[in-house]
Amino acid sequence: MNLFCVGISHHTAKVETRERYAAQQSEHDLRAESGCTEALMLATCNRVEVYGSAVVPVATEQIARWLARGVAGTLEDASAFYRYEGEECVRHLFRVAAGLDSMVIGETDILGQVKKAYANARESRSVGPLLHRLFQRAFRVAKQVRSRTEITRGAVSIGSVAVDLAVKIFGDLRDRKVLILGAGDTSERTARALSSRGVTDIRVSNRSFERAETLAALVRGRAVSFHEWALQCREIDIVISSTSADEPLLTPDILSPLIRERSDQPLFIIDIAVPRDVAPEVNEMEGVYLYDIDSLQSIAEQSLALRRQQIAAGEGIIAEHVSDFRAWFGRASNEPLPVGPRVLDEAALRTSEL
Amino acid sequence: MDRPLLIASTLCYLTAVARTVFAVRARIALHGRFNFFAIGAGFLFQTAFLSVRGHSLGRCPLTNLFEVFVFLAWSVALIYLMVGPTYRLSLMGAFTAPLVFVLQTFALLAPIDVPHRVRLSANPWLEFHASISMIAYGAFALSCVAGLMYLVQERQLKTHQLHSIFYHLPPLTNLFAALTRLLWLGFALYTAGLVSGFFTGGPLPRVKMICAFGVWLFYGAILQGRHLRWFAPKRVAALCVLAFSAAISVLWAINFVSQNHPM
Structure with missing residues (x-):
């Protein structure tokens, strides 16, 4: 089973690029078109990401094309897309939910946005046992990072x-x-x-x-x-x-x-x-x-400096949960969670597919 | 045979102190709940100690300086457990635990647990007088803790230097409200203790009376000064710290001066 995340964020693309892909789409369509068994779209002002699982790997380009559907744009922004697989996908989601990947580190709005994206995907019946488990764990991680560190401490505006x-x-x-x-x-x-x-x-x-x-x-x-x-x-x-x-x-x-x-x-x-x-x-x-x-x-x-200092503590909590999730995945699917490279570029992905 | 109970209690307070120091140094979230339960456990051991000691003495265990210190520490914990959650000042535990820990450690290490020369008979008025006064001291101790917290918070707000502890401390106005209530509570209990002293039946030692009235007047002056708006909140907080330091010194002095007169 291939677990992946494809997306763009404030780290890789400017707002004018992000907004081209931000229109909420039906995960149901993505599943039908790409062959994903499960899919969830997270669109906020700072990121547009698709989390999915599939038996056969789905190309980043395919996801990007789906996101760009209905938009008068081409895939000239392909280089802005990143891809996380397996364990790195899990880690990335946990970081996103906990606010460690946010523009303002430790901001708490993101957790609500992730919860909403999950609720939408559940409603469209695109969430299966794997994403359900993954997102439930992400909510737990976010709460723990918030309560066990000072990542949300102090105001930044x-x-x-x-x-x-x-x-x-x-x-x-x-x-x-x-x-x-x-x-x-x-x-x-x-x-x-x-x-x-x-x-x-x-x-x-x-x-x-x-x-x-x-x-x-x-x-x-x-x-x-x-x-x-x-x-x-x-x-x-x-x-x-x-x-x-x-x-x-x-x-x-x-x-x-x-x-x-x-x-x-x-x-x-x-x-x-x-x-x-x-x-x-x-x-x-x-x-x-x-x-x-x-x-x-x-x-x-x-x-802001204090929040940055807290990142390491947050990463420590996330690492524990990634390890737990890996163990659960191994038990549930009788195969190990792939430890994929952190980011696969398009060329690497196409090569891997060939 | 009762000392292990006191050691166990002291270890509970030490745990609360260590946890606070660790949390502040590591800049991790400081939860008042942990301190509340650690102090709660310490309080149970203290209560068990005082109960065992009281049974062996056949009276309220306030017959020497050792017992006075333990009873005082118990009173501080009692007032904290009553006041802390009520006023949402559970972080007060972070400041209370060190105070109780120091009091009990001193009591355990100093050679002051000397049995009274003569076995003292039970005297309900005397025991009420001593115990209610000690509980009043507990309230004064907590007002001192609230005063310290107020001064720390106020200084950070004035100097714009906001350290990690700033985010854990309660708002200034809430702290001052709690401090004022603790002062009134302590003052009322202390007044009851003073009045009950006249019903003990024995001769009233002059030094003890002067000292006790001195403490009563000091706290009365703080409350009156506050009531008439002579003292700003910051001054009241500083006076609470000063008054408790003076009161604890007086308590010490009284016990040295009147060795033959049990509390």
Whole structure:
């Protein structure tokens, strides 16, 4: 039995190439056309892959042609396709499900996408005992890698770093009040990220009240006059500032009297403006946590570095499961799981078929 | 004959400490559940030890410094097991286990398990006074642990240096809420312990009374200062650490000064 994976990903192809092959196709058709006994298509924004099993090896070109069906493209992208066989296919799927092969290492969305692809394939009855076993194991591996390593630890974008920090300061964000100063794109993204964590009280203040109203509508908040923003700091928990002011808007002198009225509630300030809107000395104030764009970026990079360090631990867990799967495969099919080369290029594949 | 139980208990706490150190160094996920069960097992052995010792003495086992330390360690574990899961602060175990381990190791290694010169008769008020005060110390110890956690977390947030432990620690506001509740719990228990001391029937040693009132006033001042917003959360956390250090020193001093007066 030949177990294989053929696909393209962010490692081998640009988005304009990937998107040509991303249209969801029926695995049932693939099985009928290629002679695969089982087939599953995984299409995400970063990869398009087909997992299959067949008695007779199926050429990479055949899979690629099937993926390109209905698209006005030729197979000039053939070199972007990779192929994993046997044990390497198993290892690859486990790495994909665990987020080790993702563009943002450790991201967790991929597991949901793999689960969805599996559910679709099951629905079209293209999953048999081998892929069923393989994918069930992949889900287990992904959960173990996530829980036994720190691969998902820390945020890797400005918005998610800000949300992580807010959670570390306030815990539950549902009753927190957010003030957005300046209506920039990053402010909007950060506000949306906070909103996704349950924040409902979002106030937007901008020199142009119309723009404040527009952004407020986008983030389901309310616009506040720019003359009133300082007074808002009496009750606000999180300030996201990104105005184009030349001088700092928030200084210890302005903030001190307002802080005294806050009953010791922490104040989290995210200053993403350049030049900065908030004087650095504000961070020295009791209960105030100020993060500018550089510190947020630095934390994102640290998290990414930490995730990279965790790859080895994740690979260790995967190796154990690959070994288990190999043993199961040997018992179930009375033949060993082929230890194929990691990547077969087209020429090698055609030669092997001949 | 009861010491093996205490050694077994200490080993459970050592396991929790080792696991925490390993997890933090290896940067692998730190699960509060492991610490919770390790401390739970340690607590069972401690309880068995105190029970055996209590039966042999015919009274609450608080007759010498050794027993005081073990009872204190038991109280810390008791409060942790009650408070940790309730406030979703199970990681507190990572900080609690070392404290209990140090207390018990000291008790086991130091030559302080000296039987009292005269066999002490059972006195329910005295035993209630001593045991409730010790449990109050357990709550103060946990408020000290929460204070330490708060200070560590606060410092990382202020300096923007987020180490591995940052991701394991609870949010600042949750920590402060737990710390405040622990302070109130400890203060209420300690007050009950102090009041019950007046019903023991015996003469009240002056040094012990002054020290006990000193500790009570210290914690009362922290709570009052917080209530009137004189102290910011960070200061309260630092004061909790300071107060417990002072209280444990006082406890030590009391037992040295009043050798003839059982707790």
